[in-house]
Amino acid sequence: MTVTNEWSLQALPDMDQAQFEQWKALLEERTGMTITEQRKSFLQTSVGIRMRELGFSSYQAYYEEVSTGPSAAQEWATLVDRLTVQETRFFRHEPSFDVVKDFLIQRENQEKKSVEIWSVGCSTGEEAYSLAMLADQCLSKIGKGYYFGVTATDISVPALAKARQGIYHHRKLETLDDQLLATYFEQKSQQHYEVVPRLKERVCFARVNVLELDKAPMHGMDIIFCQNLLIYFRRWRRKTILNRLVERLAPGGLMVLGLGEVVDWVHTDLQRTHSDSALAFYRSKASSK
Ligand SMILES: C[S@@+](CC[C@H](N)C(=O)[O-])C[C@H]1O[C@@H](n2cnc3c(N)ncnc32)[C@H](O)[C@@H]1O
Incomplete structure (x- = not known):
């Protein structure tokens, strides 16, 4: 009624x-x-x-x-x-995920046997689950004994609730290849698919306002992925937030931003990756914090 x-x-x-x-x-x-x-x-x-x-x-x-x-x-x-604009997609910007893939594959030679990933401004979870699928695929090739976790944060409580549910309309999954769909989703109804528990349990969703990063407990992240969030902010604020995010990145870690989202920002600890089609930086291994 x-x-x-x-x-x-x-x-x-x-x-x-x-x-x-x-x-x-x-x-x-x-x-x-x-x-x-x-x-x-x-x-x-x-x-x-x-x-x-x-x-x-x-x-x-x-x-x-x-x-x-x-x-x-x-x-x-x-x-x-x-x-808030919550538009998002699985593997939204492919070249950015390619940079993450290269980084993960190189983990083979690292002493540390775990990878911590942070999706900042994760909306309804597609980005976080894309990162989790990629990590699962890359790290399982390296061998057993590897751990990864994805922390995914957003300001919107309803978006986070949807993300935690991990249930998506089949149209949202059309861009995924069949192998990913079969491995990481279960059909729930005619129209909907749900992320399998094995992947869901690797992803933790939490409410974090990027204006209050000083209160956020994340640190030592190996990958920070932040796209299509800072574009809505003033330039000076983008830089302040990015500087805070760098502090949360482990030495040797990777930070991936949206192409063109930040133009005049440099950080002494960061070095741009070789990809021209993605905006990504490595944090120098020598950095102290
Ligand atoms: C357009 S979506 C981007 C989703 C995903 N990162 C992508 O690229 O597909 C932007 C997200 O940023 C979130 N957001 C906006 N302001 C925020 C803030 N101050 N702190 C944390 N998240 C915020 C919104 O709720 C929304 O889910």
């Missing part, structure tokens, strides 16, 4: 410029994401839909609910999910 009321059928007024600036500032302060003037209608529509669901007719009243109301934290968690 659909419950409607008279108010929910009325159109909300347009956000005026002051209201837009207020919402934009709140979003940037809490997530780092900037909303351009061109995306004003996206912000207005997303906020408006949530207001309708709750029965708010004033942007200001809802703003107060989200910022200072008794269930502000909970409401913010719901709203932020609507305001």
Whole structure:
């Protein structure tokens, strides 16, 4: 049954410029994401839909609910999910996964028999499971006694819940080759496939806001994979976050970013990999932290 009321059928007024600036500032302060003037209608529509669901007719009243109301934290968690772009795919940018593959294959000669991978801004889990499939394939070729784990983090609680479930519509899996599908997924229904427990148990999902990396317990990561997240941030903020991420990368580790997402950032501990089609860096083995 659909419950409607008279108010929910009325159109909300347009956000005026002051209201837009207020919402934009709140979003940037809490997530780092900037909303351009061109995306004003996206912000207005997303906020408006949530207001309708709750029965708010004033942007200001809802703003107060989200910022200072008794269930502000909970409401913010719901709203932020609507305001973030969560588009993602399995093996989204192939050249980046090729760099990871090369790195993993070279692990054969390393003393350390484990690999820790971090998917930063993992959305609904496709990136994290892609990394896990790749690690499983590469490391099983090396031989027994190798451990790998993927830590996958995002700000959106609902996206993380979907990721943990690991159930995907068959259309999302069309780009996977048959061998990967057969090895790492079980058919759950006519339309859906689920990640096999053996792979799921290698991936741990957690809520981490990249603006609060100082609170994140990750360290000594061998691979940090961060794509299609920083593009929504201001340039200075991208650099600050990247500098924090480098601190979490093990000496000799690999950091993979989205091509073109950072243009004028250099770090003394990092050296760009040879791939021109991916933006990836090795951390020098001599770095101390
Ligand atoms: C476009 S998706 C990218 C998903 C995946 N990395 C990929 O490239 O396919 C961006 C993700 O970043 C997340 N995100 C946005 N702001 C964030 C923040 N401050 N901290 C952590 N994650 C954030 C969003 O919730 C969303 O899931």
